[in-house]
Amino acid sequence: MAWPPSTKAQLGGLFLAFFGWVSSCVTTIVPLWKNLNLDLNELEVWNMGLWHACVIQDEGAAVCKAYDSLLALPVLFMLARILMVTANGLGLLAFPLSLWGLNCLKTRNENMGLKRRLAAAGGIFFCLSGIATLVPVSWVAYNTVQEFWDETVPEIVPRWEFGEALFLGWFAGFFLVAGGLLFIGSTCLQKMQGPPQPLAAYPQPERPNLPRLPNCHQYKATRNADLVI
Numbered sequence: 001m002a003w004p005p006s007t008k009a010q011l012g013g014l015f016l017a018f019f020g021w022v023s024s025c026v027t028t029i030v031p032l033w034k035n036l037n038l039d040l041n042e043l044e045v046w047n048m049g050l051w052h053a054c055v056i057q058d059e060g061a062a063v064c065k066a067y068d069s070l071l072a073l074p075v076l077f078m079l080a081r082i083l084m085v086t087a088n089g090l091g092l093l094a095f096p097l098s099l100w101g102l103n104c105l106k107t108r109n110e111n112m113g114l115k116r117r118l119a120a121a122g123g124i125f126f127c128l129s130g131i132a133t134l135v136p137v138s139w140v141a142y143n144t145v146q147e148f149w150d151e152t153v154p155e156i157v158p159r160w161e162f163g164e165a166l167f168l169g170w171f172a173g174f175f176l177v178a179g180g181l182l183f184i185g186s187t188c189l190q191k192m193q194g195p196p197q198p199l200a201a202y203p204q205p206e207r208p209n210l211p212r213l214p215n216c217h218q219y220k221a222t223r224n225a226d227l228v229i
Contacts, residue, residue, distance in 0.1 A: 006189040007103040010119065013182030014098055017126045020175030021091035023168055024133045028084040031064060032163040033140055047163060050081050076143055080136035087132035090125050091176065098122030098183055116187050123183030130176030137169035 031049025043058035054064040067073055073081075099105065101119025141162060148159045 004103070006186040009182050009186035009189065010098075010102055011104070013123065013126075013179040013186065014102075015179070016175045016182065017091070017094065017098070017179030020126075020130060020133075020172045020177075020179060021088070021095075023172035024084070024091065024129070024176065025088050027133070027137070027165045027169040027172055028088060030165050030168075032165040033080075034144060034160045035163045036158055036160050048160070049163075049165065050077055050084065076140060080140060083132050083136040087129045087176075090132060091129040094122045094125035094129060094180075097125065101183075101187075103186075119183055120187045123180040123187070126176050126180030126183060128180075130173040130178075130180065133169055133176060134173035137166050137173065141166050 028050060031047050031052040031054045033050065034048040036046035036048075045056045047054045047056065052064045052066050054062050056062045070078065097118050099122075101115050101117075101122055103115070144160055144162060147153070148161065153159075
């Protein structure tokens with residue numbers, strides 16, 4: 001069964017959005033937002049995340065500790081927590097909306113207008129989730145660059161650098177926005193295509209009204225009929 005282009009765009013957008021949402025959840029959890037290598041002790045690498053701070057030793061052992069207090073966090077990390085959790089929630093809300101708006105999902109007595117609105121709403125929530133992911137990741141990256149090139153800090157003081165979670169967050173936000181735009185574009189494409197038109201039936205030729213023949217009565221000889229020569 002061949003699917004129309006709008007259905008293929010929806011499935012592609014759903015796949016991209018799902019990959020982006022999973023990556024966004026991983027970015028929120030892992031403590032790899034900022035890395036710090038100490039020159040005095042090169043056997044230890046310090047990592048900082050939104051929820052934990054970890055020390056990875058040369059043997060591969062990692063010791064993580066949660067932050068003692070939410071108020072002790074920098075304002076940057078507090079806002080990043082809120083935005084990342086909001087992004088994950090928006091992505092989770094977008095999935096049921098987009099699933100109900102899929103063209104390949106047929107229901108009894110379905111409303112095509114409602115399906116298009118649900119698909120558009122799912123695409124919008126995916127885009128909002130991607131933007132809510134890109135904002136804190138880019139903000140932390142910008143702040144890290146500013147601290148790294150701060151001339152007021154002595155060169156002896158170690159500097160924080162980008163963590164792997166920042167790159168994963170950029171990819172997550174891009175895939176979420178791309179998936180949402182595909183969903184919105186598929187809705188516009190479906191409106192342009194319109195509902196399928198029924199096939200036109202060829203008119204059957206009218207049969208000519210033939211005159212009816214009169215009833216023919218066959219002659220039946222009676223038993224006592226006389227032979228006439």
